[in-house]
Amino acid sequence: MARVRRRLEKLKLSTLYSFALCAKGSTEDHSKIGTAGFSRVVYVNDPDRHEEEGFRYPRNEVSTTKYSLVTFVPKSLFEQFRRVANFYFLVSGILTLTPLAPYSAVSALLPLSVVITATMLKEGVEDWRRKQQDIELNNRIVKVHRGNGSFEETKWKYIKIGDVIKVEKDNFFPADLILLSSNYPDGICYVETMNLDGETNLKIKQALEVTSDLQEDGDFTNLRQIIKCEDPNANLYSFVGTMDYKGMRHPLSPQQLLLRDSKLRNTDYIYGAVIFTGHDTKVMQNATEPPSKRSKIEKKMDYIIYLLLCSLLGIALLGSVFFGIWTKADLRNGELKRWYLRPDDSTVFYDPKRAPLASFCHLLTALMLYNYFIPISLYISIEMVKILQAVFINQDIDMYDEESDKPTHARTSNLNEELGQVDTILSDKTGTLTCNMMEFIKCSIAGTAYGQSVTEVEKAMALRKGVPLGDEIEAGGHKEKQIEESPHVKGFNLKDPRIMDGNWIHEPNKDVIRDFFRLLAICHTCIPEVDETDKVSYEAESPDEAAFVIAARELGFEFYKRTQTSIVIRERDPNQNVADYQYRKYELLNVLEFSSSRRRMSVIVKEPEPEGRILLFSKGADSVMFTRLAPDGRKFEEETKRHINEYSDSGLRTLVLAYRVLDEKEYENFAEKFRTAKISGSADRDEQIGEAADSIERDLILLGATAVEDKLQKGVPECIDKLAQAGIKIWVLTGDKMETAINIGICM
Ligand SMILES: Nc1ncnc2c1ncn2[C@@H]1O[C@H](COP(=O)(O)OP(=O)(O)OP(=O)(O)O)[C@@H](O)[C@H]1O
Numbered sequence: 006m007a008r009v010r011r012r013l014e015k016l017k018l019s020t021l022y023s024f025a026l027c028a029k030g031s032t033e034d035h036s037k038i039g040t041a042g043f044s045r046v047v048y049v050n051d052p053d054r055h056e057e058e059g060f061r062y063p064r065n066e067v068s069t070t071k072y073s074l075v076t077f078v079p080k081s082l083f084e085q086f087r088r089v090a091n092f093y094f095l096v097s098g099i100l101t102l103t104p105l106a107p108y109s110a111v112s113a114l115l116p117l118s119v120v121i122t123a124t125m126l127k128e129g130v131e132d133w134r135r136k137q138q139d140i141e142l143n144n145r146i147v148k149v150h151r152g153n154g155s156f157e158e159t160k161w162k163y164i165k166i167g168d169v170i171k172v173e174k175d176n177f178f179p180a181d182l183i184l185l186s187s188n189y190p191d192g193i194c195y196v197e198t199m200n201l202d203g204e205t206n207l208k209i210k211q212a213l214e215v216t217s218d219l220q221e222d223g224d225f226t227n228l229r230q231i232i233k234c235e236d237p238n239a240n241l242y243s244f245v246g247t248m249d250y251k252g253m254r255h256p257l258s259p260q261q262l263l264l265r266d267s268k269l270r271n272t273d274y275i276y277g278a279v280i281f282t283g284h285d286t287k288v289m290q291n292a293t294e295p296p297s298k299r300s301k302i303e304k305k306m307d308y309i310i311y312l313l314l315c316s317l318l319g320i321a322l323l324g325s326v327f328f329g330i331w332t333k334a335d336l337r338n339g340e341l342k343r344w345y346l347r348p349d350d351s352t353v354f355y356d357p358k359r360a361p362l363a364s365f366c367h368l369l370t371a372l373m374l375y376n377y378f379i380p381i382s383l384y385i386s387i388e389m390v391k392i393l394q395a396v397f398i399n400q401d402i403d404m405y406d407e408e409s410d411k412p413t414h415a416r417t418s419n420l421n422e423e424l425g426q427v428d429t430i431l432s433d434k435t436g437t438l439t440c441n442m443m444e445f446i447k448c449s450i451a452g453t454a455y456g457q458s459v460t461e462v463e464k465a466m467a468l469r470k471g472v473p474l475g476d477e478i479e480a481g482g483h484k485e486k487q488i489e490e491s492p493h494v495k496g497f498n499l500k501d502p503r504i505m506d507g508n509w510i511h512e513p514n515k516d517v518i519r520d521f522f523r524l525l526a527i528c529h530t531c532i533p534e535v536d537e538t539d540k541v542s543y544e545a546e547s548p549d550e551a552a553f554v555i556a557a558r559e560l561g562f563e564f565y566k567r568t569q570t571s572i573v574i575r576e577r578d579p580n581q582n583v584a585d586y587q588y589r590k591y592e593l594l595n596v597l598e599f600s601s602s603r604r605r606m607s608v609i610v611k612e613p614e615p616e617g618r619i620l621l622f623s624k625g626a627d628s629v630m631f632t633r634l635a636p637d638g639r640k641f642e643e644e645t646k647r648h649i650n651e652y653s654d655s656g657l658r659t660l661v662l663a664y665r666v667l668d669e670k671e672y673e674n675f676a677e678k679f680r681t682a683k684i685s686g687s688a689d690r691d692e693q694i695g696e697a698a699d700s701i702e703r704d705l706i707l708l709g710a711t712a713v714e715d716k717l718q719k720g721v722p723e724c725i726d727k728l729a730q731a732g733i734k735i736w737v738l739t740g741d742k743m744e745t746a747i748n749i750g751i752c753m
């Protein structure tokens with residue numbers, strides 16, 4: 006559900022682009038920078054100055070408990086007496102203190118206090134556990150700069166705004182930080198945000214180029230920076246701010262923001278400046294007080310108790326009325342026919358005129374006498390049943406996963422019975438139902454379809470139609486030979502002798518094929534990692550993009566190196582020895598980042614000499630890309646569209662690739678507009694950036710389309726089948742093309 010919520014949030018934030026990896030120096034012309042809306046000022050490496058200047062920021066100590074020592078008793082008592090029955094027992098308990106009580110007050114108040122104490126104890130224990138967690142968290146250790154380049158181990162709770170801290174591999178960030186540098190020369194680091202959004206793929210963050218050379222402890226001795234940024238808010242995916250450093254103002258984006266509760270991975274260490282602490286951090290801003298969940302049964306129970314209460318009142322009322330009438334008659338006649346009804350032989354009631362009063366007092370007594378109607382142990386026994394149910398659930402061997410050695414875990418026993426009442430399941434698709442391991446399986450280049458592998462959806466459909474999965478199956482509208490499974494590279498399953506092993510050079514449209522794979526090798530935000538044997542692997546935020554760079558590598562266009570201002574690709578000469586490489590260094594001018602609302606991303610690069618052209622490479626959803634083609638860039642439009650439809654019918658995720666050559670003048674115009682938009686602090690900054698990007702991503706020339714498969718996880722179809730048999734509806738959320746989604750749905 007958290008992921009679903011995040012996604013809805015993502016949709017809402019659709020206009021917030023973050024053009025973070027923008028490569029060109031953005032430091033010029035800082036007179037234009039506005040800082041409207043940036044009320045938070047952080048003096049980096051000078052934490053004491055905030056107080057002197059009158060800025061009050063919270064401490065980094067956090068508390069997630071519901072109660073404190075002082076509030077525990079009143080607050081939890083209040084919670085207890087919000088339950089109807091408990092409140093009723095309280096009232097009737099108080100009444101037993103009066104002389105009207107038919108029994109001693111102890112016998113009414115004792116059981117009530119036992120019930121209340123037991124429940125309060127349970128609350129207290131749960132809250133104590135939370136407190137222990139907080140204490141553990143607040144006392145974790147991190148290295149903080151204490152002047153003269155020395156970093157001292159300090160407890161998390163003592164961290165202040167403006168501190169420079171050093172976080173080491175596999176540790177959590179103690180507060181929200183601005184990344185200053187890492188052990189990598191280009192200032193990148195990898196972050197796992199599982200605690201924030203449940204995603205397991207690593208995210209890449211990158212420091213500003215001006216700070217990324219602060220590589221050693223000693224470099225921080227005289228460091229002075231002023232960061233101005235937005236106020237604390239709960240939005241995990243947006244951040245704007247500026248950093249004044251070395252006499253220049255630089256824009257900050259989510260790319261430099263490291264969030265509390267995320268974890269540093271695959272990076273030895275990073276240096277960061279603290280900008281939000283404690284309850285100001287984004288993750289704490291997101292934490293709402295856990296609502297006390299009430300199951301349907303509990304709500305129904307309240308109704309039943311009201312009903313019982315009404316009957317009780319009815320019975321007591323009826324009894325009292327007759328008591329009044331008969332008593333009056335008896336007293337008047339002086340007969341003692343109904344001796345058992347006669348009021349006490351006291352002066353107050355022993356008078357026929359006082360019969361109504363006697364009757365009223367009888368009502369109160371009756372209410373106390375009959376209160377066993379409402380069982381006081383009701384809540385307790387239901388609580389016990391639920392605890393037992395939770396124990397059974399935890400021990401259920403059918404719900405134990407051998408692979409990960411994990412049993413089920415009932416985190417809250419309040420809602421057990423609700424499990425049987427579920428009628429709709431909302432689920433995320435990518436990564437939840439599917440493996441999130443993209444495989445490049447087909448592509449359409451210059452109107453020709455390549456790739457003969459068979460997708461899961463095609464197999465499922467063939468099976469459904471009763472077509473044997475033999476030599477030939479109908480796939481993608483034309484007959485294809487099914488090729489034997491051979492061990493293949495992870496992320497790459499394109500099988501087509503026409504383009505493999507450098508054979509693409511003999512294809513009629515070889516120039517388009519070359520541009521297609523160059524685009525795949527350049528237009529993305531992946532980071533390469535070269536090992537000792539010169540083998541390249543990739544880290545990517547988006548698994549789709551990882552599949553693209555792997556495909557490009559397998560076909561001889563290896564994305565080899567990325568700096569903030571360049572991309573190097575290593576091309577294998579198709580005519581020559583495999584070991585022969587040609588290095589092509591592209592100057593990276595701008596990255597127009599992907600966002601869910603733009604549904605596309607672009608990269609602007611300058612080719613190496615002799616061509617030296619400025620190129621815009623773009624990839625995105627067919628719905629946005631086809632409308633952006635130039636009239637003379639639509640040569641392969643029809644075939645490509647047809648192939649895309651076939652791919653989506655096979656349940657593949659498709660993207661359209663296109664490019665454009667920019668002339669110098671046009672680029673300069675754009676670059677100026679884009680730069681101004683990026684460093685502006687004004688409210689419509691994002692629109693300005695969007696507009697600038699929009700103005701250049703036009704008149705594109707179509708190259709082709711890619712098709713990537715994301716297999717369903719093991720057991721998903723069976724599980725969904727079982728759920729469907731139980732009459733449970735399933736809603737799946739995805740950003741895929743509709744046809745792809747439908748076909749995967751059918752496959753499920
Ligand atoms: N890296 C990318 N570059 C360009 N376009 C992309 C990229 N990733 C996705 N798209 C396009 O943008 C559309 C929306 O993608 P988005 O990633 O926002 O969907 P999503 O909500 O994440 O769904 P899913 O979880 O299935 O990926 C996709 O249909 C795709 O066509």
Ligand SMILES: [Mg+2]
Pocket residue numbers: 435740
């Ligand atoms: Mg996606």
